[in-house]
Amino acid sequence: MENKKIIIIGGGPAGLAAAIEANNAGIAPDDILILERDRELGGILNQCIHAGFGLHMFGEELTGPEYAGRFIDIVKERNIGYLCDAMVLSVSAEREVSFVSPTEGFCRVKAGAIVLAMGCRERTRGALNIAGSRPAGIYSAGTAQRYVNIDGYLPGKRVVILGSGDIGLIMARRMTLEGAKVLRVCELMPYSGGLPRNIAQCLDDFDIPLYLSHTVTGIHGKERLEGVTVAKVGDDRRPIAGTEEYIECDTLLLSVGLLPENELTREAGITIDRITGGAQVDETMQTSIPGIFACGNVLHVHDLVDFVTKEAYRAGASAAKFVNEGGSTPTGSTLQTEGKNGVRYVMPQKINADGALTTETTLFFRVDNIYRDKFVTLSVDGTEIFRRKKRFLEPGQMENITLSEDAVKAIRSGKTVTVALA
Amino acid sequence: MSIIKKTCIVCPIGCHLEAEVSDSGEILSVSGNTCKRGETYIRDEVTNPRRTLTSTVKLTGAKYDKFLPVKTDGAISKGRLFEAMEILSGITVTAPIKRGDVIVENFLGEGVALVAGKTVE
Numbered sequence: 001m002e003n004k005k006i007i008i009i010g011g012g013p014a015g016l017a018a019a020i021e022a023n024n025a026g027i028a029p030d031d032i033l034i035l036e037r038d039r040e041l042g043g044i045l046n047q048c049i050h051a052g053f054g055l056h057m058f059g060e061e062l063t064g065p066e067y068a069g070r071f072i073d074i075v076k077e078r079n080i081g082y083l084c085d086a087m088v089l090s091v092s093a094e095r096e097v098s099f100v101s102p103t104e105g106f107c108r109v110k111a112g113a114i115v116l117a118m119g120c121r122e123r124t125r126g127a128l129n130i131a132g133s134r135p136a137g138i139y140s141a142g143t144a145q146r147y148v149n150i151d152g153y154l155p156g157k158r159v160v161i162l163g164s165g166d167i168g169l170i171m172a173r174r175m176t177l178e179g180a181k182v183l184r185v186c187e188l189m190p191y192s193g194g195l196p197r198n199i200a201q202c203l204d205d206f207d208i209p210l211y212l213s214h215t216v217t218g219i220h221g222k223e224r225l226e227g228v229t230v231a232k233v234g235d236d237r238r239p240i241a242g243t244e245e246y247i248e249c250d251t252l253l254l255s256v257g258l259l260p261e262n263e264l265t266r267e268a269g270i271t272i273d274r275i276t277g278g279a280q281v282d283e284t285m286q287t288s289i290p291g292i293f294a295c296g297n298v299l300h301v302h303d304l305v306d307f308v309t310k311e312a313y314r315a316g317a318s319a320a321k322f323v324n325e326g327g328s329t330p331t332g333s334t335l336q337t338e339g340k341n342g343v344r345y346v347m348p349q350k351i352n353a354d355g356a357l358t359t360e361t362t363l364f365f366r367v368d369n370i371y372r373d374k375f376v377t378l379s380v381d382g383t384e385i386f387r388r389k390k391r392f393l394e395p396g397q398m399e400n401i402t403l404s405e406d407a408v409k410a411i412r413s414g415k416t417v418t419v420a421l422a
Numbered sequence: 423m424s425i426i427k428k429t430c431i432v433c434p435i436g437c438h439l440e441a442e443v444s445d446s447g448e449i450l451s452v453s454g455n456t457c458k459r460g461e462t463y464i465r466d467e468v469t470n471p472r473r474t475l476t477s478t479v480k481l482t483g484a485k486y487d488k489f490l491p492v493k494t495d496g497a498i499s500k501g502r503l504f505e506a507m508e509i510l511s512g513i514t515v516t517a518p519i520k521r522g523d524v525i526v527e528n529f530l531g532e533g534v535a536l537v538a539g540k541t542v543e
Binding site: 072 | 475478493503539
C-alpha cells in the first residue's frame with residue numbers, strides 16, 4: 001500500500017488551506033495528497049461567482065473563483081499533490097483511505113495524518129416533507145446556482161424561494177439579473193438566516209418581498225411545477241389554517257439549510273456533535289480519533305470562507321505537527337466547552353489544558369435567536385472571566401471569542417468552559 | 423426632514439445605518455456605522471447608489487468551462503445593472519484567460535473595467 005504523510009479529503013477552500021499550511025509546516029509537497037471528487041479544485045467557490053469573500057483574509061472583496069484561485073495557484077506553484085475526479089470511499093481509524101479515480105482506478109493509501117475537508121451539502125425537499133406532486137422545477141438553491149453560473153442554464157422564469165439562507169438570497173438576485181421574476185422569498189422562522197447585507201443587496205435592491213414566518217405547504221403541477229401553496233406559520237412553526245395562498249410559478253428553490261457531509265467521518269467511528277452535525281474536535285481541530293483532523297463546513301457550517309481558511313490553517317498545521325512528532329497527542333486534562341442562555345453551540349467542543357492553547361485560540365459560537373444589546377460572557381467552572389457587549393446577535397452570523405491571557409490561565413486549571421449571553 | 427435606514431453592504435457585519443436627510447435632500451447626519459466606509463456607503467445610497475456587478479460571459483476553447491465568471495472591478499450605477507447584463511450576454515471570450523485579465527475597459531463608460539474572475543487554461 002502506498003504511503004502519504006498527509007491526505008486531505010476535499011479540494012475546496014478548507015482542503016486547499018490545510019494543504020498549504022501543512023507544507024508551510026515542513027511536510028514536502030509530494031508527501032501531501034488532496035483528493036477532490038469534482039473535475040477541478042476550488043469546491044463550491046467555483047460556482048459562487050458573487051463578491052464578498054476574503055475581507056478578513058485579504059482585506060478586499062473577492063468573488064468565489066478569485067478567492068479559490070489564490071489558493072489553487074499556491075498549491076500548483078509548490079507542486080502540492082492533488083488528484084481530481086477522485087471519490088473517497090472509506091477512511092479507517094487506522095488512517096487508511098480508499099478511493100477510486102478514472103485514471104488511478106481503486107487505490108488504498110495509508111496516511112500519517114488525515115484532514116477531513118469534505119464540506120457540506122444542501123437539505124432537500126425530502127428532508128422537509130412538503131406535500132404535493134413531484135414535478136420538474138424544484139431545485140436546491142445551490143443546484144440552481146450551478147446550472148446558472150457553471151452550465152449557463154436558467155432553471156425557470158417565475159420563481160418562489162423557500163428559505164432565506166445566504167444561497168437563497170444570492171440566487172434571488174442572480175435569477176433576477178438573468179431575467180427571471182422572483183416572486184417572493186418565504187422564511188419559516190420569524191427572522192432570516194442570511195447575512196443582513198444580503199437581504200439588502202439581493203432582495204431590497206430588486207424589490208423582492210421577504211415573507212417571514214411563512215412556508216410552502218403544497219406543490220402543484222404534473223410534468224412541470226405550476227404553482228405552490230404558501231401559508232403563514234404560528235409560533236409553533238406550523239401552518240395556520242385559512243392563511244393559504246396559491247402562487248403561480250414554474251420554479252421553487254429551496255435554501256433550507258446545509259448539512260456537513262460526514263458519511264466518511266461516521267464510518268471511521270469518529271464522534272459527531274449532535275448540534276453542529278460535524279465531528280467533535282479539540283482546539284487543534286483533532287477529532288476523537290488521533291491523527292484525523294477536520295475543518296471547514298464538514299465540521300460546522302460557516303457563513304464566511306475566511307473563517308474556513310483560518311480553521312483549515314490550524315488543522316493543516318496540527319496534522320503536520322502530528323506527523324512531525326511521530327503521532328504524539330496531548331496528555332493533560334481535557335475541558336469541555338458548552339453554550340448556555342441562547343448560545344446554541346461552541347466550537348471546539350474540547351480544549352486540551354496543556355495543548356496548543358494560546359491567546360490566539362478562538363472559540364466560535366452561534367446564538368439560537370435574534371438578540372439585542374446583550375453581553376457575551378466566557379466562564380470557566382462557573383466563574384466569569386470575560387464579557388463583551390454586542391448590539392446585535394443573529395443566528396445567521398457566527399460569532400467568536402479569542403481567548404485572553406486570563407482565560408488561558410483559568411482554562412489550564414478548569415474543567416468546563418461556558419459561553420453564554422447575559 | 424426624513425430618516426433613511428439602510429443595512430450596510432460594505433462588509434459582512436451589516437451595520438444598521440441611519441441617515442438624517444433634509445427636505446432639500448442634504449444629508450444632515452449619519453449614525454449606526456462602525457467604520458468610515460459605512461458613512462460613505464449611506465451617503466452614496468442617498469445620492470447615487472452603486473453596486474459591483476458579478477456575472478458570467480460565454481467562453482470557448484476551454485477544457486471544461488463554457489462560461490467565465492466576470493466582475494466589474496469597481497461599483498457601477500445601480501440603475502444600470504440590467505443594461506450591463508444585456509451587454510454581457512453579447513460577449514464571448516476565448517481561453518486561455520488569466521484571473522484579472524481585462525475583458526472590457528471603461529465598462530458602460532462608468533470608469534471601471536470588466537475583469538475575468540478565473541484562470542482558465
